[in-house]
Amino acid sequence: MTKRMIIMLVLVTVVFGGVFGMKYMGNVMMNKYVDAMPVPAATITAGAVKKMSWDNRLEAIGSFVPVNGTDVTTEAGGIVTAIHFESGQRVQKGDRLVTLDAANERGEYKRLQAQAELAELNRARREKLYKLEAISKSDYDAAVSEANAAKAAVEAQGAKLAQKEIRAPFAGELGIRRVNVGQFINPGSPIVNLQSLDPIDIDLTLPEQYIASVKPGFKVAVRVEAYPELEFAGQILAVEPKIDEATRNFKLRARLPNPDHQLRAGQFGRVRLELPGSREILAIPRTAINYDSYGTSVFVVQKKKVDPNAPKPEPMPGMPPAPQVDFEVAQRFIKVGDARGDFVAVIDGIKEGEQVATSGLLKLRNQQPVIITQEGELKNTLTPKPAEG
Structure with missing residues (x-):
């Protein structure tokens, strides 16, 4: 009986020892494969660092103001006996608006x-x-x-x-009337707003370092949210000779023709100020830039560095071999300048002709193998337009 028990224990030990041994050897081989396996390649699009010639320009935000604009009031009080206009009407200088008793x-x-x-x-x-x-x-x-x-x-x-006869002080477009027949109005009470809309001015500010660069007569182009497909042309009318001590900015006023009265006083506008000459710059697509709290960087595409002494992974039985990748990316910090359209000027940190990743930046890191594809690649331009649906 004792001899039989010993034989059973030996057999059980051999069986379980074989199972655990095979499991251990499988784990060891799997770990070796994983350790030697290369980092999976990320699929990206890439763009070249290009040398471009940009015309000199400045961009700023402005607000439209009328050449003439006021709330029409009365110098004398009295009862309104007649109203000679309708809200929104266009009038000429001297036209009667209101008659008082x-x-x-x-x-x-x-x-x-x-x-x-x-x-x-x-x-x-x-x-x-x-x-x-x-x-x-x-x-x-x-x-x-x-x-x-x-x-x-x-x-x-x-x-x-x-x-007692209130007349239009200048030609323009009336707003909403604020008086009624039979109403008593006091001196200074507003009757209606009157705006001269053609031409129209736009006021903007620039930092003090540009005060020597802008002069009256320089051309401007203005875009507004109400008409995103249009660009309104004008020119600088005057440059404020004084610089604001609080902001270190100076003011400019530009004048634009407005025959269709599309632009209105108080409207917001993006102003592009054209300066003489042009400049040569290096530019990369906007989508290639990675903005972080510790700096601005790009992922430069380069030939993959191969270590001849590195062990080559042996394929696991039943698994395909890892694909060969020729390129990888290296993160590089750069200094950028102004932006124009789909491009951003690079001041330092990159050279002409180098390739940078333009998509998939969130999944990239240093020495990340990459596969470059043209599928889904964006067509970058200096004058982008909204896509038509």
Whole structure:
């Protein structure tokens, strides 16, 4: 019985020892394969570092202002008796807008006019008597003064009477009227907004280092959100001679034709200021740049470095051999300049002709093997346009 038990224990030990031994050897071979296996290649698109000739330009944000714009008000108070315009109407300089009740002023004007006529008749009689030497020079001078004072009173009352007719101070487009017939308005109360829209100005600011680069007459091109497909042309009208001490910026004003009244005061615009000459730069696609808190970098595509002493992985039974990859990427920090269209200028850190990864940046790291493909590659341009649906 004891001999049989010993034989059973030996057999069990041999069987389980063989199983665990095979498992151990399999794990060892798998670890060796994984350790020697190369990093999986990432599929990317790539673009070349190109030398480009860019025209000199500055870009800024501006706000449109009218050449003339105001809230039309009244100098005199009174009851509105007539309104001669509609909201949104275009008017010419001098067009009547609102009439106020002027019965009292008109009556006073007629009274003063009658007094002035009487004073003029008295002056004419005194003049004849003075020529006949029937009165003194002082009496004649008093009559002349009375006549002149009467005329001045008529003119002053005429000006007050004219204030009861509110007219457009310049040609432009009216806004929404704010008064009604029968309403009493006080002096200074707004009646309607009036804007002169053609031409129209745009104000913008630039850093002080550009004050020697811009001059009146330089051309500008403006884009607005309301008309993304259009570009409005104009030129610099004036450059502010003073630099703001708080921001170290200076102001410019450009003027643009606006015959269709597409641009409005207060509108936001992106301004491109054209400067004389051009400059040679190195440029890469925007999609190639990796922005991080520790710097701006790109992944440069280069020939894969092969270590002749590195062990070659042996394929596992039943598994295909790893594909051969000829390229890898190296992360490199660069210094970038301004952007234009789909490209960004590179000031330092890269050379002309080098290839940089333009897609799949999130899955890349140093010495990452890559496979370059043209599938899904974007066509970069200096003047991109929204895709048509």
